[in-house]
Structures are given as C-alpha cells and as structure tokens.
Amino acid sequence: MKISYGQLWAVLFLSNAFTVICSAVSYSVAQMTGTLISVLVQFVLTVPVICFLKKKKYKANFRLPASMLFSVYFIFAGMISFSRMFSILRYENSGLTSFGNTMIVILLAVCVLYCCRLGIHSAGRSAVIVAGLFIFFVAVLFATSYSQAEFSNITSKYDENSVWYYVINDISNSVELPALLILPCFAEKNQYKSIMLYFLTKLILVEMISFLGVIVLGRASLISDSPFFEICSFSQPLSVQRSDALFIGINTLICIVNITVDAVAVSVFAGKYIKYSEFSGVVLMLSGGIWFHMHEIYSAGYLSVIVMLMLVYISVFYRYMRKSERGVSA
Numbered sequence: 001m002k003i004s005y006g007q008l009w010a011v012l013f014l015s016n017a018f019t020v021i022c023s024a025v026s027y028s029v030a031q032m033t034g035t036l037i038s039v040l041v042q043f044v045l046t047v048p049v050i051c052f053l054k055k056k057k058y059k060a061n062f063r064l065p066a067s068m069l070f071s072v073y074f075i076f077a078g079m080i081s082f083s084r085m086f087s088i089l090r091y092e093n094s095g096l097t098s099f100g101n102t103m104i105v106i107l108l109a110v111c112v113l114y115c116c117r118l119g120i121h122s123a124g125r126s127a128v129i130v131a132g133l134f135i136f137f138v139a140v141l142f143a144t145s146y147s148q149a150e151f152s153n154i155t156s157k158y159d160e161n162s163v164w165y166y167v168i169n170d171i172s173n174s175v176e177l178p179a180l181l182i183l184p185c186f187a188e189k190n191q192y193k194s195i196m197l198y199f200l201t202k203l204i205l206v207e208m209i210s211f212l213g214v215i216v217l218g219r220a221s222l223i224s225d226s227p228f229f230e231i232c233s234f235s236q237p238l239s240v241q242r243s244d245a246l247f248i249g250i251n252t253l254i255c256i257v258n259i260t261v262d263a264v265a266v267s268v269f270a271g272k273y274i275k276y277s278e279f280s281g282v283v284l285m286l287s288g289g290i291w292f293h294m295h296e297i298y299s300a301g302y303l304s305v306i307v308m309l310m311l312v313y314i315s316v317f318y319r320y321m322r323k324s325e326r327g328v329s330a
Contacts, residue, residue, distance in 0.1 A: 002121070002186060002187060002188040003120060003121055003123075003124035003125075003186055003187055003188070004124070004187065004188060005187050005188070005189065005190040005191055005193050005194045006128060006194070007121075007124030007125060007127055007128055007187075008124065008183060008184065008186070008187040008191060008194040009193075009194040009197045009198055009201075010124065010127035010128045010130070010131040011123070011124060011127045011183060011257070011258075011261055012176055012179065012180065012183065012194065012195075012198040013127075013131050013198055013201055013202070013205075014127055014130060014131055014134070014254045014257055014258060015077075015175065015176035015179065015258055016174070016176055016198075016202045016205065016206075017131070017134050017205065017254055018081065018084065018251065018254045018255060018258055019084075019173050019174070019175065019176075020205060020206060020209055020228065021088070021228050021229075021247060021251050021254075022084035022085075022087060022088055022226075022228075022251075023173060023227070023228065024087075024224075024225055024226060024227070025166070025169055025173075025227070026159060026161075026213075026221040026222045026224070026227055027209075027210050027212075027213030027214045027217060027221045027227055028158065028159035028161075028214060028221070029154060029159075029214065030159050030161060030162065030163050030165075030166060031159070031161075031166045031210055032207055032210045032211065032214070033163045033166070034162075034163045034164065034165065034166025034167040034169070034170060035166060035167075035170045035203075035206050035207065035210065036203070036207065037163065037167050038166070038167045038170035038171050038174070039170070039199060039202060039203045039206070041167070041171070042171070042174065042177060042199070043199045046180055046181075046195060046199075049180065049181055049184075049192075049195065050192045050195055050196060051192075053184055053191040053192040053195070054192045067269040067270065067272060067273060068269070068270060068273065070182050070265070070269045071265075071266045071269045071270035073178050073179075073182070074179075074182075074261075074262040074263075074265045074266045074269075075262070075266060075281065075284055075285055075288070076175075076288075077175050077176070077179070077258070077262050078258075078259045078262040078263065078281070078282070078284075078285030078288075078289070079284075079285050079288030079289045079291075079292055080175050080289070080292065081255055081258050081259050081262070081285075081289070082105060082109075082255075082259070082285055082286050082288070082289020082290070082292075082293075083288075083289040083290075083292035083293045084255075085105055085108065085251075085252075085255050085289070086101060086102075086105060086289060086290070086293040087226075087293065088226065088229075088248075088251060089101040089104060089105070091225050091226040091229065102290070105286065105289070105290075106286070108252065108255065108256060109259075109282050109283075109285075109286050111256050112256055112259045112260050112263060112282055113278060113279060113282055115256060115257075115260040116260055116263050116264055116267075116278040116282070117278075119264060120186055120261065120264045120265070120268075123257055123260045123261050123264060124186075126253075126257055127257050127261075130250065130253045130254055130257055133250055133253075134250050134254065137243070137246045137247060137250055138205070138208070138209070140235070140243065140246070141212070141231065141232065141235050141243055141247075142208070142212060144235040144243065145212065145216055145231060145232075145234040145235040145243075146212075146216075148216050148234040149215040149216055150215060150216070150218060151215055153214050153215055153217075153218035153219075154214060154215065156218065156219070158218065158219040158222065159222065170206075180195055180198070182265070183261075183265070186265075186268075209228065209231075212231060213227055213228075213230075213231055216231055216234050217230055217231060228247070229244055229247065232244045232246075232247055259282070259285060262281075262285065263278045263281045263282050263285070264278070266278075266281045267281065
C-alpha cells in the first residue's frame with residue numbers, strides 16, 4: 001500500500017528531527033551559516049530528482065544489485081538510529097547502568113517489530129501525527145525558554161570552528177539524504193512536493209533550534225554532550241517540570257517510526273531475492289547500533305558511507321531515468 005506525499009514528507013522530516021535532537025554539535029553563528037550552506041548544497045544535488053519526479057512516477061521496480069544496495073543503506077540507517085538512542089539515554093538517564101539502557105532499547109526494538117507488521121502505510125500515518133506533536137513541542141520550547149535569551153551571544157565569537165567544518169558535519173549527520181532518492185517510490189504521487197517541503201522545513205527547524213541555542217546557551221553549548229536537551233533545561237512549561245520529558249517521549253516515538261520505515265523498506269527490497277524477516281533485520285540494526293555506540297562512531301564515521309551511497313544512488317537513479325524513458329526497469 002502506498003503512502004501520500006504528506007506522509008512521505010513526515011517520514012523524511014522526522015528523520016531530520018531525530019538528528020537535531022540527538023546531535024552533539026554546538027550552536028553558534030558559524031554553525032548556523034554552515035548548516036545553511038549544507039542544506040543548499042543538498043538541495044542542488046536533488047534538483048534532477050525533483051525534476052524527474054515532477055514528470056514521471058517512480059516505482060519500486062529495481063533489479064537485484066540496486067535492491068540489495070538499498071537494503072544495506074536502510075539497515076545502516078537503522079543502526080545509526082539505535083546508536084543515537086543509546087547516546088540520548090546515557091545523557092538523560094545517567095543514573096541507569098549500561099545494562100538498564102540496553103534493556104530500554106531492546107524494548108524499543110520490540111515495539112518496532114510490532115509496528116513492522118502494520119506496514120509502510122501505517123508508519124506513514126503515524127509519522128504525520130508524531131511530526132505534528134514534535135512541531136507543537138518545539139513551539140512550547142521556544143515560548144518557555146525565550147525569556148532566558150542573551151542576544152549578546154550572537155556577536156560573541158566563542159566558537160573557533162570554521163563554517164566549512166559545520167558544512168561537512170551537517171552533511172555527515174544527514175543520514176536521511178540517500179533516502180530522498182529511494183523513499184519516493186513508496187508514495188502515490190507528488191513525490192517532488194515532499195522533497196521540496198522537506199528541505200524547507202529542515203532549514204527552518206535547524207536554523208530555529210540553532211538560533212535558540214545561540215541566544216540561550218551561548219558558550220555553554222560547546223561543553224555540553226547534548227546541547228538540545230541543555231536548551232530544555234531552561235524551559236519549564238509546567239513551572240516545576242522541564243521540557244526534557246516532552247522531548248524524551250517524542251524522541252522515542254520518532255525513533256520507532258524511523259526504524260520501522262527502515263525495516264519495512266528492507267523487506268520490500270531484499271525480500272524479493274533472499275529469505276528475510278523483519279525480526280532478523282531489526283536484530284541486525286540493534287546489534288550494529290550497540291557496536292556503533294560502544295566504539296563511539298558518530299557523525300565523522302558516517303560521512304564516507306553517506307558520500308559513497310549518494311554517489312552510487314545518483315548513478316542508479318540516472319540509470320533508472322534513462323531506462324524509464326524506454327519503459328525498462330533499473
């Protein structure tokens with residue numbers, strides 16, 4: 001069953017939102033500028049994809065090499081999601097042992113397995129609801145922490161990293177970037193609208209959170225393991241309760257949606273050629289996530305994989321475009 005272009009946008013948006021919440025990157029004017037450049041570069045790379053989707057339908061009709069490559073990517077993306085969840089649990093639940101955090105993530109994996117049974121359509125509908133909740137919570141965060149703003153932080157030069165450092169960092173953290181070339185095949189129509197809306201909302205979200213981080217945290221964001229939740233410490237929507245609880249809850253829901261989409265996508269692409277079950281896929285993602293976390297492999301370690309996948313996927317996509325004109329699958 002297909003998903004709508006709005007649901008496709010929600011899936012892509014949540015993947016980026018999860019990155020924003022889990023990111024350990026400090027907030028500064030240089031970071032805001034670097035992110036702006038990064039998003040513009042990513043958009044330019046996908047312009048041919050947008051033009052193609054505007055003219056033709058994009059179907060999940062790929063042969064063995066492309067299908068298996070796509071499956072590897074989605075397994076990789078699931079591993080990263082589990083790894084990022086481990087990092088957040090370590091930061092927010094410092095009182096728990098490593099075993100306790102592992103059990104929480106295993107229970108999360110069980111939820112993913114149940115959601116996988118409902119398929120990509122249910123994941124798309126859930127993504128819209130979760131995205132709406134996330135946007136509402138971000139609005140609450142702004143409204144309740146804005147009073148702590150120090151606008152002098154904007155002109156204060158406390159960050160020694162260059163703009164280009166943040167450009168590379170944002171690209172390496174954009175694990176959802178290759179998915180822009182793959183997930184549109186699950187949407188019924190107007191896929192190009194989803195991609196354009198994704199880039200617009202990504203830019204607005206990242207720049208808004210970064211701006212809030214600059215004026216609220218300033219230099220403190222350089223020494224924080226989780227700058228986003230550091231902002232939450234200045235937000236008390238219920239006067240006695242910080243907004244950490246809101247974002248821990250929504251972050252868990254986002255993680256479940258992201259990994260569910262990854263696991264279902266693997267079953268679509270790899271299930272045609274090998275004996276595959278969502279259980280084995282989720283176990284593999286969980287194991288990889290634990291390994292990433294144990295070896296502290298984060299954004300720098302993702303960069304080479306993302307660049308390689310983007311280059312390969314672009315070549316596959318161009319091949320698909322050429323063959324689609326003759327009515328032949330890639």
